[in-house]
Amino acid sequence: MPAPDLPALSRRRLCLRGLTASALGSTLAWPTGARGRTRPVTLRFSHVVAQQTPKGLAALRFQQLVAQRSGGRIRVLLYPDAQLYGDDDEMQALQLGAVDMLAPSLSKFGRIGFPEFELFDLPFLFGQVADVRRITQGPLGQRLLEGLGRQGLTGLGYFDNGFKQMSANRPLLAPEDFVGLRMRVQASRVIAAQMRALGAQPVTLAFSETRRALETGVVDGTENPVSNFWTQGMHQVQSDLSLTEHGYLGYAVVANRRFWLSLAAADRELLGQALSEALSYGNQIADAQNEKALAALRQAGTTRIHVLSEAQRERLRHAVEPVHKALANRIGLPWMDAMRDALKQSVKG
Ligand code: SIN
Numbered sequence: 001m002p003a004p005d006l007p008a009l010s011r012r013r014l015c016l017r018g019l020t021a022s023a024l025g026s027t028l029a030w031p032t033g034a035r036g037r038t039r040p041v042t043l044r045f046s047h048v049v050a051q052q053t054p055k056g057l058a059a060l061r062f063q064q065l066v067a068q069r070s071g072g073r074i075r076v077l078l079y080p081d082a083q084l085y086g087d088d089d090e091m092q093a094l095q096l097g098a099v100d101m102l103a104p105s106l107s108k109f110g111r112i113g114f115p116e117f118e119l120f121d122l123p124f125l126f127g128q129v130a131d132v133r134r135i136t137q138g139p140l141g142q143r144l145l146e147g148l149g150r151q152g153l154t155g156l157g158y159f160d161n162g163f164k165q166m167s168a169n170r171p172l173l174a175p176e177d178f179v180g181l182r183m184r185v186q187a188s189r190v191i192a193a194q195m196r197a198l199g200a201q202p203v204t205l206a207f208s209e210t211r212r213a214l215e216t217g218v219v220d221g222t223e224n225p226v227s228n229f230w231t232q233g234m235h236q237v238q239s240d241l242s243l244t245e246h247g248y249l250g251y252a253v254v255a256n257r258r259f260w261l262s263l264a265a266a267d268r269e270l271l272g273q274a275l276s277e278a279l280s281y282g283n284q285i286a287d288a289q290n291e292k293a294l295a296a297l298r299q300a301g302t303t304r305i306h307v308l309s310e311a312q313r314e315r316l317r318h319a320v321e322p323v324h325k326a327l328a329n330r331i332g333l334p335w336m337d338a339m340r341d342a343l344k345q346s347v348k349g
Contacts, residue, residue, distance in 0.1 A: 038073070039073075040073055040074070040075070041070075041073065041074040041075070041263065041267060042074075042075045042077060043066075043074065043075070043076045043077070043100045043101055043259075043271070044077045044079065044084075044099045044100045044101070045059055045062070045063075045076055045077065045078050045079065045099070045100065045101040045102070045103075046079040046083075046084045046085050046090055046093070046094075046099045046101075046102055047059060047078075047079070047080055047082075047102060047103050047104075048080075048081065048082040048086055048087060048090070048104075048206075048207045048208055049080065049081065049207070049228060049231065050080060050081055050228075050231035050232065051080050051081075052227075052231055052289070053161070053227045053228060053231050053289060054159070054160065054161050054162070054227060054282050054283075054285060054286040054289050054290075055103055055159075055161065055251060055282065056080050056231075057281075057282065057285060057289070058103075058159060058278045058279060058281055058282025058285075059076075059078050059080070059103065059278070060078065061277070061278040061281045061282070062076060062274055062275055062278035063076040063078055065274035065277060065278060066270070066271060066274045069270055069273075069274060070267075070270060074267060074270070074271070079099070081208070082206070082207065082208035084099065085098075085099065086206045086207070086208045086209075087104075087108060087186070087187065087206035087207055087208070088206050090102050090104065091104065091108070091112050094153065094254065094255075094256050095151060095152050095153070095256065097256050097258065097259060099256075100255060100256050100259045101156075101253065101254070101255045101256075102253070102254055103159075103251045103252070103253045103254075104251065104252065104254070105161075105186060105249055105250070105251055106118075106120040106121070106158075106249075106250050106251065106252055107120070107121050107186040107187070107188035107190075107191060107249070108186060108187060108188070109148075109252070110187065110188050110189060110190075110330075111187045111188075112151060113150070113151060114144075114147060114148065114151075115189070115330050115331055115332065116144060116147070116331055116332050116335040117144060117252075118188050118189060118190040118191075118327070118330065118331055119135075119190075119331045119335055119336065119339050120132070120135075120248055120250060121188045121190035121191050121194070121247060121248075122190055122247075122323065122324055122327070122331075123194045123246050123247050123317070123320040123323060124246055124247070124316075124317040124320065124321075125247075125248070125324075126248050129160055129162070129248075129283075129286075131343060132160065132248055132250060134342045134343050134344075134345050135339060135342045135343070136158040136250070138342050138345060139342075140335075140338045140339065140341075140342045141158060141342075143338075144252075145157075145158075145252065148252075148254060149257060152256065152257045152258065153254045153255070153256070153257055154254065154255045154256075154257045154260045154261075155252055155253070155254055156252075156253045156254065156255060156272065156275055157252070157253050157275060157276060157279050158250060158251065158252055158253075158279070159250060159251050159253070159279040159282040159283050159286075160248075160249075160250045160251075160282070160283050160286045161225045161227065161228070161249040161250060161251065161286055161290075162225040162227070162248075162249065162286050162287060162290045163225060163245040163246075163247065163248060163249070164223045164224055164225055164244070164245070164246060164247045164248070164249050165223065165224070165225065165226060165229070165241055165242060165243050165244055165245065166183075166221065166222075166223050166241075166242045166244045166246070167221050167222055167223070167224075167229060167234060167238040167240060167241045167242070167303075168181055168183075168220050168221030168222075168238060168239075168240055168242075169220065169221070169238060169239045169240060170239070170240055171240045171242055171304070171306045172221065172240070172242040172244065172306075173242055173306060173308055173312050174312060174315055174316070175198050175199060175315060175316060175319040176199070178195070178198035178199045178200040179198075179199035179200070180199070180200070180201075181200045181201070181220040181221050182200070182201045182203050182218075182219045182220050182221075183195045183200040183201065183202055183203065183219065183220065183221050183222060183223070184203055184204075184205045184210050184213060184214070184219040184221070184222040185202040185203065185204055185205075185222075185223070186204070186207070187204050189327060189330055190323065190327050190330070190331070191223075191247070192204070193323045193326060193327055194246075194247070194320050194323050197319055197320045197322060197323050198316070198319055198320065200221075203218070203219050205218075205219065207228075207232075210222055210232065210234070211232045211233055211234050211237060214234060214237045214238060215236075215237040221238065222234070222238075223244075223246075223247070224249065225249050225290050226241070226290045226293040226294045226297065227286075227289045227290045227292075227293045228249075229241065229293065229297075230293035230294075230296055230297055231293070235297055235300055235302045235303045236302060238303055239302075239303060239304060240303060240304045240306065241297065241303050241304070241305050241306070242306040242308065243305065243306065243307050243308060244308060244313065244316060245313070246313075246316060246317075246320070253275060253279070
């Protein structure tokens with residue numbers, strides 16, 4: 001099968017990373033069907049965070065399970081920390097087949113044509129992770145993943161990081177504290193609107209550029225779960241972390257559809273099962289990783305940690321409440337209705 005026709009920019013980026021069009025062609029030319037079950041398979045899994053994060057550790061677990069169960073025949077190559085691709089080009093790399101699997105945050109699907117995923121970014125929507133499960137484990141979660149097929153992606157599952165906190169070089173305890181700050185955000189219009197509602201100016205930046213942007217003063221603050229804050233060394237360049245828990249950060253694992261369908265059915269099953277176990281493992285350790293990072297942060301003593309009172313959280317919640325209505329059209333009214341229905345359902349836990 002010939003290599004896909006790559007736009008000039010992408011061709012340049014892929015060549016820079018030593019992945020030529022002929023390498024892509026050979027990936028896509030793998031045989032399918034029962035005979036393919038004995039051939040070696042290499043799966044390139046790229047992500048943007050450190051290994052010692054819920055995502056990094058879940059990806060490692062996936063790699064180990066696949067190696068054990070396939071007797072080493074299926075190799076998962078991990079590229080953490082945006083080594084290979086970052087936020088600005090990883091989706092394109094996946095669509096072109098330059099990598100086979102990613103686990104972008106749910107906030108990063110809006111800009112490739114799936115604004116409905118931004119419902120997960122609505123501030124103060126989820127009281128606890130069990131509420132997220134009402135969506136991700138039900139028909140709505142399934143429909144969201146199925147929609148990704150429109151862009152040549154196969155959605156394989158969801159998993160958590162946890163709740164986001166706000167950081168800056170001052171405490172962020174009330175809406176007034178945000179006024180005039182340039183806050184780094186992911187490419188999500190919902191998150192941008194949340195920052196504007198607080199009086200801050202959102203600045204969209206790739207995750208891998210965030211620490212440097214904080215250090216050089218390109219931005220003043222940001223939001224993330226503590227595990228990301230700590231493992232990127234953001235504590236070295238931010239004096240205050242406010243435990244606002246105002247929003248959720250989770251991920252969807254996606255594969256290049258042609259790659260996925262090129263696998264033998266038995267290999268898809270093995271990979272699907274290993275992935276599902278790795279994602280459960282990621283969910284089990286997510287809280288603990290964030291707690292560990294918070295303990296390490298306290299120990300480092302570089303950053304003041306502020307615990308908000310219920311009244312302070314309530315004021316923040318009130319300030320960002322209009323975002324739900326203002327962004328409903330972007331997310332899509334039917335998706336919003338389905339989300340409200342899903343949140344009323346009970347789930348396994
Ligand atoms: C991630 O956890 O994948 C990165 C989140 C971010 O870009 O803030």
